[in-house]
Amino acid sequence: MIQQSWQEVLQTRPPFDFIPQLTNNWMLVTAGGPGGLGTMTVSWGGQCFIWGKDVVLLVIRDSRNTLKYLKKHSSFSLTLFEESYRDKLTYCGRHTGREVDKVSQCQFTPCFYGPEQVPYFDQAHTALICRQVYRSLMAENDFLEREDSELWQAWYNTGAHTGDRHHLILASVEKILTKGEAANAEK
Numbered sequence: 001m002i003q004q005s006w007q008e009v010l011q012t013r014p015p016f017d018f019i020p021q022l023t024n025n026w027m028l029v030t031a032g033g034p035g036g037l038g039t040m041t042v043s044w045g046g047q048c049f050i051w052g053k054d055v056v057l058l059v060i061r062d063s064r065n066t067l068k069y070l071k072k073h074s075s076f077s078l079t080l081f082e083e084s085y086r087d088k089l090t091y092c093g094r095h096t097g098r099e100v101d102k103v104s105q106c107q108f109t110p111c112f113y114g115p116e117q118v119p120y121f122d123q124a125h126t127a128l129i130c131r132q133v134y135r136s137l138m139a140e141n142d143f144l145e146r147e148d149s150e151l152w153q154a155w156y157n158t159g160a161h162t163g164d165r166h167h168l169i170l171a172s173v174e175k176i177l178t179k180g181e182a183a184n185a186e187k
Contacts, residue, residue: 006111006127009176012054014128018047021080026089028124029058031069031076033117037110038066039102041093042078054173056130059166062137065097067167074132075116076171079124113177126178130171138165 009015021027022045030039045058056078060067070076081089088106095102103110109122113129120127140152156165 006177006179009178012173012176014047014054014126014173014176015178016080016126018056022046025080025083026086026093027078027080028089028092028121029060029066029070029076029078030119030121031066031073032119033073034110034112034119036069037103037119038069038097039092039108039119039121040064040066040097041089043093050170051133051172053133055133055170056128056173058169058171059138060169061161061164061166063164070132070135070167070169073116073118075118075174076130076132077113077118077120078128078130079120080126081124085123113175120177126176128173129175129177131174132169132171134168134170136168138168 014021023043026041026043028039029042030037032038040060042058042060045056047054047056049055060070088108091106092102095105102108103121107123110119111122112119113127118129120129138156140149140156143149143152155161156163
């Protein structure tokens with residue numbers, strides 16, 4: 001296999017359809033640095049343009065180990081992988097970094113971008129380097145459908161996730177890194 005080097009894309013809007021990539025193919029969100037990092041699979045979120053920036057939005061439960069790295073480090077990466085990595089992304093979504101070393105278990109090679117040393121993985125084909133601009137913990141009183149509060153009941157007050165709320169994170173896309181021909185793709 002030919003090793004491809006990482007290249008910077010000269011835009012901050014992802015050169016792919018973000019929602020299908022996130023919901024169908026999944027991504028890893030990774031924060032931290034050379035001294036330690038947290039990574040997890042994400043499949044909920046979106047992309048928008050706000051405050052003059054290309055922005056991604058993610059929701060991450062309060063219980064997730066990766067959240068502590070996101071609270072400590074304002075920058076993080078979202079990495080995209082080929083379908084052959086689906087089992088490893090499944091593993092990263094089902095296991096906690098409190099109990100296992102997901103990076104070693106999946107044989108991922110961490111790379112670090114820029115002066116902030118934002119972590120991403122060499123096995124990926126695309127990495128979005130993002131900077132958090134907003135983070136908020138979802139609260140029952142902020143749901144507009146409070147009469148029956150079906151969403152709150154279904155997602156935050158039932159079963160294993162009772163009390164385990166999501167943090168809504170909005171992050172500007174600061175840089176896009178990719179391997180191969182896609183590095184020069186324009187959209």
